[in-house]
Amino acid sequence: MPEPHRTEDDRRAKLDRLRTDGFEPFPHTFRGVRPVSDVHAAHDGLEPGEETDQSYRVAGRIAARRGHGKAAFIDLADRSGRLQLHARADILGEESFERLVSLDLGDLIGVDGTAFKSRRGELSLRITDWTLLAKSLLPPPEKFHGLEDVETRYRQRELDLIANEEVRELFIMRSRVIAAIRRFLDERGFLEVETPVLQPLYGGALSRPFTTHHNALDRDLYLRIATELYLKRLIVGGLERVYEMGKDFRNEGISHKHNPEFTMLEWYEAYADYEDGARLLEELVSHVAAEVGYSGPLRLAPPWRRVTLREAVREETGLDIIANRGDASALAAAAADRGIELDPDETWPKMVDSLLSKYVEPKLEQPTFVFDYPVELSPFAKAHRSEPGLVERWECFASGIEIANAFSELNDPDEQRARFEEQRRQTAAGDEETQPYDEDFVRALEHGMPPTSGVGLGIDRLVMVLTGRTSIREVVLFPAMRT
Numbered sequence: 001m002p003e004p005h006r007t008e009d010d011r012r013a014k015l016d017r018l019r020t021d022g023f024e025p026f027p028h029t030f031r032g033v034r035p036v037s038d039v040h041a042a043h044d045g046l047e048p049g050e051e052t053d054q055s056y057r058v059a060g061r062i063a064a065r066r067g068h069g070k071a072a073f074i075d076l077a078d079r080s081g082r083l084q085l086h087a088r089a090d091i092l093g094e095e096s097f098e099r100l101v102s103l104d105l106g107d108l109i110g111v112d113g114t115a116f117k118s119r120r121g122e123l124s125l126r127i128t129d130w131t132l133l134a135k136s137l138l139p140p141p142e143k144f145h146g147l148e149d150v151e152t153r154y155r156q157r158e159l160d161l162i163a164n165e166e167v168r169e170l171f172i173m174r175s176r177v178i179a180a181i182r183r184f185l186d187e188r189g190f191l192e193v194e195t196p197v198l199q200p201l202y203g204g205a206l207s208r209p210f211t212t213h214h215n216a217l218d219r220d221l222y223l224r225i226a227t228e229l230y231l232k233r234l235i236v237g238g239l240e241r242v243y244e245m246g247k248d249f250r251n252e253g254i255s256h257k258h259n260p261e262f263t264m265l266e267w268y269e270a271y272a273d274y275e276d277g278a279r280l281l282e283e284l285v286s287h288v289a290a291e292v293g294y295s296g297p298l299r300l301a302p303p304w305r306r307v308t309l310r311e312a313v314r315e316e317t318g319l320d321i322i323a324n325r326g327d328a329s330a331l332a333a334a335a336a337d338r339g340i341e342l343d344p345d346e347t348w349p350k351m352v353d354s355l356l357s358k359y360v361e362p363k364l365e366q367p368t369f370v371f372d373y374p375v376e377l378s379p380f381a382k383a384h385r386s387e388p389g390l391v392e393r394w395e396c397f398a399s400g401i402e403i404a405n406a407f408s409e410l411n412d413p414d415e416q417r418a419r420f421e422e423q424r425r426q427t428a429a430g431d432e433e434t435q436p437y438d439e440d441f442v443r444a445l446e447h448g449m450p451p452t453s454g455v456g457l458g459i460d461r462l463v464m465v466l467t468g469r470t471s472i473r474e475v476v477l478f479p480a481m482r483t
Contacts, residue, residue: 011104011137018135023099025135030110033059037080039115039125046117056085056125059110059133061140061162062103072101073124076111079168084124085111091128100127103410106136106162157477167249173292174463174475178245180291181265181459184284190241190267195230197223197247203438204228204380207250210260223249227266228380228454230408233444235268235452243267256471257401260480263459272453273382273408274392278306278369281404281455283398285462294466300396304367306394309356314371316359321352325374325389345405347429349376376426379419379435381407399468403461409452413445 018025036058041244041438043052060078069074070089075082089097103109107460110133113125140162142149147163160167166169182192200219202209204226214221227244245265252258269276282302289300320336323333328348335342340359342351352374360370372384373393381391392408410416420442425434463475473479 005451007139008137011135011139014102014104015116015137018132023132025132026405027131027133029327030057030059030131030133032057033110033153035079035080036060036076036083036483039083040081040123043123043471046115046123047117048117048121051116052114054115055112055128056115057110057112058125060108061136062105062107063108063140065101066104067101072097074100076109077165080170081165084118084122085113085127086116086118087127087130091126092130094464096130100130103437104134104136104139106138106140107132108134108136151481152189154473154479155481170467170475171477173467176292177288177466178200178331178459178461180288181245183286184287185243185469188241190243190269191239193231193234193239193242193244194246195224195227195234195244196295197249199224201436201438201440205248205250207252208253208434212248225250226456227264228456229265229438229441231266231268232309232449232452232454233269233441236444236447236449240270240450248314254480254482256473257461257464259460259472262472262476265407265457265459266454268409268452268454270450270452273416273451274349274453277406277453277455278304278394278396280453281406281457282367284457289466294464296466298465299366304369304396305370306371308372309352309374310372312344312360313355316363318349319355321355321374322389324348326376326478345430347376347426348373349426353377361397361402362400365400367396368396369394369396375419376422377425378407379418382410382412383415384433399465401461401464402458403453403465404456404457406453409449410450411445411452415444416442422451 011420015025032105034056039056039058042054051206058076058078060076062074063077063082064075065072072087074085076085080108087100092100109130111125111127112129113127115126115161116126118124141159147153152159200221202222207225209222209225211220211222223294231242231244237432243265245263247261248264249261251260286302294300310320310322310375313319317322317340319334319409321331326348328346330343331348331351332344342354346354357435371394372387372390375389375391378391380392381393384390384392394406395402396404420435420437424437460472460475464472467475469475
Protein backbone atom coordinates (compact mmCIF):
# COMPACT_ATOMS: atom_id res chain seq x y z
CA MET A 1 0.00 0.00 0.00
CA PRO A 2 1.44 3.46 -0.85
CA GLU A 3 2.43 5.78 1.93
CA PRO A 4 -0.45 8.14 2.87
CA HIS A 5 1.39 11.26 1.68
CA ARG A 6 2.21 9.58 -1.64
CA THR A 7 -1.44 8.65 -2.08
CA GLU A 8 -2.45 12.25 -1.54
CA ASP A 9 0.27 13.43 -3.92
CA ASP A 10 -0.98 11.01 -6.59
CA ARG A 11 -4.55 12.22 -6.20
CA ARG A 12 -3.49 15.85 -6.50
CA ALA A 13 -1.48 15.03 -9.58
CA LYS A 14 -4.61 13.49 -11.14
CA LEU A 15 -6.53 16.63 -10.19
CA ASP A 16 -3.97 18.77 -11.98
CA ARG A 17 -4.10 16.55 -15.10
CA LEU A 18 -7.89 16.78 -15.24
CA ARG A 19 -7.73 20.58 -15.17
CA THR A 20 -4.94 20.62 -17.75
CA ASP A 21 -7.11 18.45 -20.01
CA GLY A 22 -9.97 20.91 -19.64
CA PHE A 23 -12.18 18.95 -17.26
CA GLU A 24 -13.82 20.65 -14.25
CA PRO A 25 -13.37 18.30 -11.25
CA PHE A 26 -15.88 20.18 -9.10
CA PRO A 27 -18.94 21.03 -11.26
CA HIS A 28 -21.86 23.02 -9.90
CA THR A 29 -24.74 20.56 -10.23
CA PHE A 30 -25.96 17.20 -11.55
CA ARG A 31 -29.73 17.25 -11.77
CA GLY A 32 -32.20 14.39 -11.97
CA VAL A 33 -30.39 11.93 -9.68
CA ARG A 34 -32.31 8.90 -8.43
CA PRO A 35 -31.31 6.91 -5.31
CA VAL A 36 -29.81 3.53 -6.18
CA SER A 37 -32.53 1.96 -4.03
CA ASP A 38 -35.00 2.94 -6.79
CA VAL A 39 -33.07 0.83 -9.28
CA HIS A 40 -33.03 -2.11 -6.87
CA ALA A 41 -36.74 -1.76 -6.15
CA ALA A 42 -37.60 -1.80 -9.84
CA HIS A 43 -35.24 -4.50 -11.10
CA ASP A 44 -34.00 -6.84 -8.37
CA GLY A 45 -36.38 -9.44 -9.79
CA LEU A 46 -34.61 -9.66 -13.15
CA GLU A 47 -33.23 -13.02 -14.17
CA PRO A 48 -29.44 -13.44 -14.56
CA GLY A 49 -28.41 -12.07 -17.97
CA GLU A 50 -31.71 -10.23 -18.49
CA GLU A 51 -31.50 -6.79 -20.12
CA THR A 52 -33.83 -3.76 -19.92
CA ASP A 53 -34.11 -0.47 -21.76
CA GLN A 54 -34.82 1.40 -18.50
CA SER A 55 -32.42 4.30 -18.05
CA TYR A 56 -31.41 5.83 -14.70
CA ARG A 57 -29.25 8.68 -13.48
CA VAL A 58 -27.48 7.90 -10.20
CA ALA A 59 -24.63 9.49 -8.26
CA GLY A 60 -22.35 8.59 -5.38
CA ARG A 61 -18.86 7.52 -4.36
CA ILE A 62 -16.71 4.93 -6.07
CA ALA A 63 -16.58 2.19 -3.44
CA ALA A 64 -14.79 -0.54 -5.41
CA ARG A 65 -13.42 -1.21 -8.87
CA ARG A 66 -12.48 -4.42 -10.67
CA GLY A 67 -11.98 -5.66 -14.20
CA HIS A 68 -9.40 -5.43 -16.92
CA GLY A 69 -9.00 -4.73 -20.59
CA LYS A 70 -11.88 -2.92 -22.19
CA ALA A 71 -14.49 -3.53 -19.47
CA ALA A 72 -14.68 -2.74 -15.77
CA PHE A 73 -17.12 -3.05 -12.89
CA ILE A 74 -17.47 -0.18 -10.40
CA ASP A 75 -19.44 -0.22 -7.15
CA LEU A 76 -21.26 3.06 -6.54
CA ALA A 77 -22.42 3.91 -3.01
CA ASP A 78 -25.02 6.51 -2.08
CA ARG A 79 -27.05 6.97 1.10
CA SER A 80 -29.57 4.33 0.06
CA GLY A 81 -27.13 1.53 -0.75
CA ARG A 82 -24.76 0.21 -3.42
CA LEU A 83 -25.13 -0.54 -7.09
CA GLN A 84 -22.77 -2.20 -9.54
CA LEU A 85 -21.87 -0.19 -12.66
CA HIS A 86 -20.58 -1.77 -15.85
CA ALA A 87 -18.27 0.35 -17.99
CA ARG A 88 -17.28 -0.65 -21.54
CA ALA A 89 -14.82 1.08 -23.82
CA ASP A 90 -16.90 0.34 -26.92
CA ILE A 91 -19.85 2.26 -25.42
CA LEU A 92 -18.04 5.15 -23.70
CA GLY A 93 -15.17 5.52 -26.12
CA GLU A 94 -11.54 4.78 -25.34
CA GLU A 95 -10.70 8.17 -23.82
CA SER A 96 -13.76 8.41 -21.58
CA PHE A 97 -13.37 4.80 -20.48
CA GLU A 98 -9.71 5.23 -19.55
CA ARG A 99 -10.43 8.40 -17.64
CA LEU A 100 -13.22 6.66 -15.70
CA VAL A 101 -11.16 3.62 -14.70
CA SER A 102 -8.27 5.87 -13.66
CA LEU A 103 -10.40 7.54 -10.98
CA ASP A 104 -9.73 6.81 -7.31
CA LEU A 105 -11.79 5.16 -4.60
CA GLY A 106 -13.86 7.84 -2.92
CA ASP A 107 -14.26 10.01 -6.01
CA LEU A 108 -17.83 11.18 -6.55
CA ILE A 109 -19.32 10.49 -9.96
CA GLY A 110 -22.66 10.86 -11.69
CA VAL A 111 -23.74 8.16 -14.11
CA ASP A 112 -26.39 7.57 -16.76
CA GLY A 113 -27.04 3.95 -17.63
CA THR A 114 -29.49 1.16 -18.35
CA ALA A 115 -30.43 -1.57 -15.91
CA PHE A 116 -29.56 -5.23 -16.46
CA LYS A 117 -28.73 -8.34 -14.46
CA SER A 118 -25.24 -9.73 -14.92
CA ARG A 119 -24.74 -13.40 -15.71
CA ARG A 120 -23.69 -13.85 -12.09
CA GLY A 121 -27.02 -12.41 -10.97
CA GLU A 122 -25.92 -8.93 -9.85
CA LEU A 123 -28.14 -5.97 -10.69
CA SER A 124 -26.11 -3.43 -12.63
CA LEU A 125 -26.26 -0.27 -14.71
CA ARG A 126 -24.50 -0.31 -18.06
CA ILE A 127 -22.90 3.14 -18.22
CA THR A 128 -23.81 5.25 -21.25
CA ASP A 129 -22.34 8.49 -19.88
CA TRP A 130 -20.64 9.70 -16.71
CA THR A 131 -19.43 12.90 -15.02
CA LEU A 132 -16.87 13.50 -12.28
CA LEU A 133 -18.68 15.42 -9.53
CA ALA A 134 -15.93 15.83 -6.93
CA LYS A 135 -12.34 14.63 -6.85
CA SER A 136 -11.46 13.05 -3.51
CA LEU A 137 -7.99 14.23 -2.48
CA LEU A 138 -7.74 11.92 0.53
CA PRO A 139 -8.21 8.15 0.45
CA PRO A 140 -11.40 6.77 1.97
CA PRO A 141 -11.05 5.00 5.32
CA GLU A 142 -9.67 1.51 4.87
CA LYS A 143 -10.93 1.34 1.28
CA PHE A 144 -14.57 1.05 2.36
CA HIS A 145 -13.91 -2.13 4.34
CA GLY A 146 -15.09 -0.53 7.54
CA LEU A 147 -13.78 2.03 9.97
CA GLU A 148 -13.42 0.60 13.47
CA ASP A 149 -11.31 3.08 15.42
CA VAL A 150 -13.78 4.65 17.84
CA GLU A 151 -11.96 7.95 18.26
CA THR A 152 -11.79 8.49 14.50
CA ARG A 153 -15.40 7.43 14.03
CA TYR A 154 -16.69 10.00 16.53
CA ARG A 155 -14.29 12.85 15.72
CA GLN A 156 -14.60 12.47 11.94
CA ARG A 157 -18.15 11.24 11.58
CA GLU A 158 -18.04 11.89 7.84
CA LEU A 159 -15.50 9.06 7.50
CA ASP A 160 -17.68 6.82 9.67
CA LEU A 161 -20.64 7.50 7.39
CA ILE A 162 -18.58 6.82 4.27
CA ALA A 163 -17.14 3.57 5.55
CA ASN A 164 -19.95 2.01 7.58
CA GLU A 165 -23.30 1.42 5.95
CA GLU A 166 -24.94 0.52 9.28
CA VAL A 167 -23.98 3.94 10.65
CA ARG A 168 -25.64 5.66 7.70
CA GLU A 169 -28.73 3.54 8.29
CA LEU A 170 -28.74 4.48 11.99
CA PHE A 171 -28.76 8.21 11.34
CA ILE A 172 -31.33 7.89 8.58
CA MET A 173 -33.48 6.05 11.12
CA ARG A 174 -32.90 8.82 13.66
CA SER A 175 -34.21 11.35 11.16
CA ARG A 176 -37.26 9.16 10.55
CA VAL A 177 -37.89 8.89 14.31
CA ILE A 178 -37.93 12.68 14.65
CA ALA A 179 -40.22 13.11 11.65
CA ALA A 180 -42.62 10.46 13.01
CA ILE A 181 -42.76 12.17 16.42
CA ARG A 182 -43.63 15.50 14.84
CA ARG A 183 -46.37 13.96 12.73
CA PHE A 184 -47.81 12.16 15.76
CA LEU A 185 -48.05 15.32 17.88
CA ASP A 186 -49.17 17.57 15.03
CA GLU A 187 -52.03 15.20 14.25
CA ARG A 188 -53.19 15.42 17.88
CA GLY A 189 -53.47 19.18 17.89
CA PHE A 190 -50.12 20.07 19.46
CA LEU A 191 -48.36 23.21 18.25
CA GLU A 192 -44.62 23.15 17.68
CA VAL A 193 -43.07 26.26 19.22
CA GLU A 194 -39.61 27.71 19.81
CA THR A 195 -38.38 29.15 23.09
CA PRO A 196 -35.06 30.87 23.91
CA VAL A 197 -31.83 28.90 23.96
CA LEU A 198 -30.03 31.83 25.59
CA GLN A 199 -31.83 32.54 28.86
CA PRO A 200 -31.32 35.17 31.55
CA LEU A 201 -32.14 32.54 34.18
CA TYR A 202 -31.85 28.81 33.62
CA GLY A 203 -34.40 26.39 35.01
CA GLY A 204 -36.66 23.42 34.45
CA ALA A 205 -34.17 20.73 35.53
CA LEU A 206 -31.68 19.92 38.25
CA SER A 207 -28.37 20.61 36.54
CA ARG A 208 -25.53 23.09 36.24
CA PRO A 209 -25.71 25.39 33.19
CA PHE A 210 -23.21 26.65 30.68
CA THR A 211 -22.66 30.39 31.05
CA THR A 212 -21.88 32.84 28.26
CA HIS A 213 -21.70 36.62 27.96
CA HIS A 214 -23.72 38.89 25.69
CA ASN A 215 -21.48 41.81 24.74
CA ALA A 216 -24.16 44.26 23.56
CA LEU A 217 -26.27 43.74 26.69
CA ASP A 218 -23.18 43.39 28.89
CA ARG A 219 -24.75 40.58 30.86
CA ASP A 220 -24.25 36.89 31.46
CA LEU A 221 -26.72 34.48 29.90
CA TYR A 222 -27.19 30.74 30.23
CA LEU A 223 -27.62 28.05 27.64
CA ARG A 224 -30.93 26.44 28.50
CA ILE A 225 -30.97 23.25 30.50
CA ALA A 226 -34.66 22.67 29.68
CA THR A 227 -37.55 24.29 27.83
CA GLU A 228 -40.05 23.65 30.63
CA LEU A 229 -40.65 27.05 32.20
CA TYR A 230 -41.14 28.90 28.92
CA LEU A 231 -43.47 26.22 27.57
CA LYS A 232 -45.63 26.38 30.68
CA ARG A 233 -45.86 30.15 30.26
CA LEU A 234 -47.37 29.39 26.84
CA ILE A 235 -49.94 27.16 28.55
CA VAL A 236 -50.78 30.15 30.79
CA GLY A 237 -51.17 32.16 27.60
CA GLY A 238 -53.82 29.77 26.32
CA LEU A 239 -52.01 27.72 23.65
CA GLU A 240 -53.12 24.59 25.59
CA ARG A 241 -51.09 21.97 23.66
CA VAL A 242 -47.48 22.81 22.81
CA TYR A 243 -44.24 20.98 22.16
CA GLU A 244 -40.65 21.81 21.38
CA MET A 245 -37.91 19.56 20.07
CA GLY A 246 -34.44 21.00 20.27
CA LYS A 247 -31.08 21.15 22.00
CA ASP A 248 -30.61 21.45 25.75
CA PHE A 249 -27.21 21.99 27.38
CA ARG A 250 -26.06 20.72 30.79
CA ASN A 251 -22.63 21.29 32.27
CA GLU A 252 -22.27 17.82 33.71
CA GLY A 253 -20.17 14.72 33.26
CA ILE A 254 -19.78 12.81 30.01
CA SER A 255 -20.74 9.15 30.06
CA HIS A 256 -22.31 6.46 27.91
CA LYS A 257 -25.70 8.13 28.53
CA HIS A 258 -24.74 11.80 28.94
CA ASN A 259 -23.60 14.33 26.34
CA PRO A 260 -23.34 18.02 27.31
CA GLU A 261 -25.71 18.95 24.49
CA PHE A 262 -28.59 16.66 23.70
CA THR A 263 -31.93 16.66 21.90
CA MET A 264 -35.04 16.80 24.07
CA LEU A 265 -38.72 16.73 23.25
CA GLU A 266 -41.02 18.39 25.79
CA TRP A 267 -44.77 18.61 25.42
CA TYR A 268 -47.42 20.19 27.65
CA GLU A 269 -51.13 19.50 27.56
CA ALA A 270 -53.71 21.55 29.44
CA TYR A 271 -56.52 19.80 31.34
CA ALA A 272 -54.47 16.60 31.67
CA ASP A 273 -52.32 14.94 34.38
CA TYR A 274 -49.33 12.61 34.60
CA GLU A 275 -51.47 9.53 33.92
CA ASP A 276 -52.57 11.10 30.64
CA GLY A 277 -48.92 11.84 29.87
CA ALA A 278 -47.96 8.21 30.48
CA ARG A 279 -50.64 6.94 28.13
CA LEU A 280 -49.61 9.40 25.42
CA LEU A 281 -45.93 8.42 25.75
CA GLU A 282 -46.78 4.73 25.40
CA GLU A 283 -48.82 5.47 22.32
CA LEU A 284 -46.17 7.76 20.80
CA VAL A 285 -43.20 5.40 21.27
CA SER A 286 -45.19 2.39 20.08
CA HIS A 287 -46.31 4.33 17.02
CA VAL A 288 -42.81 5.60 16.20
CA ALA A 289 -41.33 2.11 16.62
CA ALA A 290 -43.83 0.76 14.12
CA GLU A 291 -43.14 3.63 11.70
CA VAL A 292 -39.39 2.90 11.63
CA GLY A 293 -39.77 -0.88 11.56
CA TYR A 294 -38.45 -1.67 15.05
CA SER A 295 -38.02 -5.42 15.58
CA GLY A 296 -35.90 -5.61 18.73
CA PRO A 297 -36.47 -7.39 22.05
CA LEU A 298 -38.51 -4.69 23.81
CA ARG A 299 -42.28 -5.04 24.21
CA LEU A 300 -43.35 -1.54 23.23
CA ALA A 301 -47.09 -2.07 22.81
CA PRO A 302 -49.09 -0.47 25.67
CA PRO A 303 -49.59 -0.84 28.54
CA TRP A 304 -46.12 -0.69 30.08
CA ARG A 305 -45.27 -1.78 33.60
CA ARG A 306 -45.93 0.72 36.41
CA VAL A 307 -44.26 0.72 39.84
CA THR A 308 -43.83 3.38 42.53
CA LEU A 309 -40.38 4.72 43.36
CA ARG A 310 -40.71 3.46 46.92
CA GLU A 311 -41.53 -0.05 45.68
CA ALA A 312 -38.82 -0.03 43.04
CA VAL A 313 -36.04 0.92 45.50
CA ARG A 314 -37.30 -1.56 48.10
CA GLU A 315 -37.40 -4.38 45.51
CA GLU A 316 -33.74 -3.90 44.59
CA THR A 317 -32.19 -2.78 47.91
CA GLY A 318 -34.57 -3.68 50.72
CA LEU A 319 -34.55 -0.02 51.82
CA ASP A 320 -37.69 1.95 52.58
CA ILE A 321 -36.78 5.49 51.54
CA ILE A 322 -39.92 6.95 53.08
CA ALA A 323 -39.14 5.47 56.50
CA ASN A 324 -36.02 7.67 56.56
CA ARG A 325 -37.63 10.61 54.86
CA GLY A 326 -35.53 13.77 54.93
CA ASP A 327 -32.88 12.25 57.23
CA ALA A 328 -29.73 11.69 55.21
CA SER A 329 -27.79 10.21 58.12
CA ALA A 330 -30.53 7.68 58.91
CA LEU A 331 -30.82 6.64 55.26
CA ALA A 332 -27.05 6.26 54.94
CA ALA A 333 -26.97 4.14 58.11
CA ALA A 334 -29.84 1.92 56.94
CA ALA A 335 -28.08 1.48 53.61
CA ALA A 336 -24.80 0.60 55.32
CA ASP A 337 -26.59 -2.13 57.28
CA ARG A 338 -27.42 -3.72 53.91
CA GLY A 339 -23.93 -3.31 52.49
CA ILE A 340 -24.86 -0.28 50.38
CA GLU A 341 -22.52 2.69 50.55
CA LEU A 342 -24.01 6.17 50.14
CA ASP A 343 -22.05 9.41 50.10
CA PRO A 344 -22.49 10.87 53.62
CA ASP A 345 -22.02 14.39 52.23
CA GLU A 346 -25.04 14.09 49.93
CA THR A 347 -28.45 15.48 50.81
CA TRP A 348 -31.34 13.06 51.37
CA PRO A 349 -32.82 13.74 47.89
CA LYS A 350 -29.42 13.08 46.31
CA MET A 351 -29.16 9.78 48.19
CA VAL A 352 -32.57 8.69 46.95
CA ASP A 353 -31.60 9.62 43.41
CA SER A 354 -28.35 7.64 43.79
CA LEU A 355 -30.28 4.55 44.91
CA LEU A 356 -32.55 4.87 41.90
CA SER A 357 -29.77 5.40 39.37
CA LYS A 358 -27.37 2.75 40.73
CA TYR A 359 -29.66 -0.06 41.84
CA VAL A 360 -32.99 0.32 40.05
CA GLU A 361 -32.40 1.92 36.67
CA PRO A 362 -29.94 -0.67 35.29
CA LYS A 363 -32.45 -3.46 36.00
CA LEU A 364 -35.31 -1.89 34.05
CA GLU A 365 -34.87 -3.48 30.65
CA GLN A 366 -38.49 -3.54 29.46
CA PRO A 367 -40.31 -0.17 29.35
CA THR A 368 -41.28 0.75 32.92
CA PHE A 369 -42.85 3.80 34.55
CA VAL A 370 -41.56 4.61 38.05
CA PHE A 371 -44.26 6.71 39.71
CA ASP A 372 -44.67 9.06 42.68
CA TYR A 373 -41.49 10.81 43.81
CA PRO A 374 -40.70 12.69 47.03
CA VAL A 375 -41.35 16.40 46.67
CA GLU A 376 -37.67 17.13 47.41
CA LEU A 377 -36.73 15.57 44.08
CA SER A 378 -39.37 17.38 42.05
CA PRO A 379 -39.71 21.13 42.60
CA PHE A 380 -42.14 21.62 39.69
CA ALA A 381 -44.50 18.67 40.18
CA LYS A 382 -47.96 18.91 41.70
CA ALA A 383 -48.51 17.41 45.15
CA HIS A 384 -49.84 13.87 45.06
CA ARG A 385 -53.60 13.86 45.50
CA SER A 386 -53.53 10.96 48.04
CA GLU A 387 -49.95 10.48 49.30
CA PRO A 388 -48.65 13.32 51.54
CA GLY A 389 -45.05 14.32 50.86
CA LEU A 390 -45.07 12.85 47.35
CA VAL A 391 -45.66 14.48 44.00
CA GLU A 392 -47.31 13.27 40.82
CA ARG A 393 -44.22 12.51 38.80
CA TRP A 394 -42.96 9.54 36.85
CA GLU A 395 -39.80 8.64 35.04
CA CYS A 396 -39.80 6.08 32.26
CA PHE A 397 -36.96 3.60 31.78
CA ALA A 398 -36.09 1.14 29.01
CA SER A 399 -32.93 -0.81 28.18
CA GLY A 400 -31.58 0.17 31.59
CA ILE A 401 -31.68 3.94 31.01
CA GLU A 402 -34.11 6.77 31.70
CA ILE A 403 -35.80 7.94 28.52
CA ALA A 404 -38.59 10.23 29.79
CA ASN A 405 -39.76 12.29 32.76
CA ALA A 406 -43.21 13.76 33.49
CA PHE A 407 -45.31 15.65 36.03
CA SER A 408 -48.77 16.70 36.84
CA GLU A 409 -47.51 20.26 36.69
CA LEU A 410 -47.53 22.45 39.78
CA ASN A 411 -49.82 25.40 39.09
CA ASP A 412 -50.24 26.90 42.59
CA PRO A 413 -48.00 30.02 42.58
CA ASP A 414 -47.68 30.15 46.37
CA GLU A 415 -46.60 26.51 46.54
CA GLN A 416 -44.15 27.16 43.71
CA ARG A 417 -42.60 30.02 45.69
CA ALA A 418 -42.21 27.73 48.67
CA ARG A 419 -40.52 25.08 46.49
CA PHE A 420 -38.10 27.67 45.12
CA GLU A 421 -37.24 28.68 48.69
CA GLU A 422 -36.51 25.04 49.53
CA GLN A 423 -34.22 24.89 46.51
CA ARG A 424 -32.36 27.89 47.90
CA ARG A 425 -31.85 26.04 51.18
CA GLN A 426 -30.47 23.01 49.32
CA THR A 427 -28.10 25.29 47.43
CA ALA A 428 -26.87 26.70 50.73
CA ALA A 429 -26.36 23.11 51.96
CA GLY A 430 -23.91 22.54 49.08
CA ASP A 431 -26.06 21.11 46.28
CA GLU A 432 -24.84 22.62 43.00
CA GLU A 433 -27.71 21.21 40.91
CA THR A 434 -30.76 23.05 42.17
CA GLN A 435 -33.39 25.36 40.70
CA PRO A 436 -32.72 29.12 40.84
CA TYR A 437 -35.61 31.29 41.98
CA ASP A 438 -37.54 32.43 38.90
CA GLU A 439 -39.91 35.25 39.82
CA ASP A 440 -41.06 35.74 36.22
CA PHE A 441 -42.31 32.17 36.16
CA VAL A 442 -44.12 32.52 39.48
CA ARG A 443 -45.74 35.73 38.25
CA ALA A 444 -46.95 33.87 35.16
CA LEU A 445 -48.54 31.23 37.39
CA GLU A 446 -50.34 33.99 39.29
CA HIS A 447 -52.29 34.69 36.10
CA GLY A 448 -53.61 31.14 36.31
CA MET A 449 -52.37 27.96 34.65
CA PRO A 450 -54.90 25.16 34.05
CA PRO A 451 -54.22 21.59 35.25
CA THR A 452 -51.43 20.46 32.93
CA SER A 453 -49.48 17.35 32.02
CA GLY A 454 -45.84 17.86 31.03
CA VAL A 455 -43.57 15.20 29.50
CA GLY A 456 -39.92 15.31 28.50
CA LEU A 457 -38.59 12.58 26.18
CA GLY A 458 -34.88 12.27 25.41
CA ILE A 459 -34.54 11.82 21.66
CA ASP A 460 -30.95 10.56 21.79
CA ARG A 461 -31.86 7.93 24.36
CA LEU A 462 -34.99 6.91 22.49
CA VAL A 463 -32.83 6.31 19.42
CA MET A 464 -30.42 4.29 21.59
CA VAL A 465 -33.33 2.11 22.71
CA LEU A 466 -34.73 1.64 19.20
CA THR A 467 -31.34 0.79 17.68
CA GLY A 468 -29.93 -1.29 20.54
CA ARG A 469 -26.98 1.07 21.07
CA THR A 470 -25.43 1.36 24.55
CA SER A 471 -23.58 4.67 24.15
CA ILE A 472 -25.12 8.05 23.42
CA ARG A 473 -22.08 8.88 21.30
CA GLU A 474 -23.20 6.23 18.82
CA VAL A 475 -26.45 8.11 18.10
CA VAL A 476 -25.19 11.73 18.15
CA LEU A 477 -23.55 12.75 14.90
CA PHE A 478 -20.83 14.84 16.50
CA PRO A 479 -20.55 14.01 20.22
CA ALA A 480 -18.43 15.97 22.67
CA MET A 481 -14.95 14.45 22.95
CA ARG A 482 -12.06 14.96 25.32
CA THR A 483 -9.01 16.55 23.74
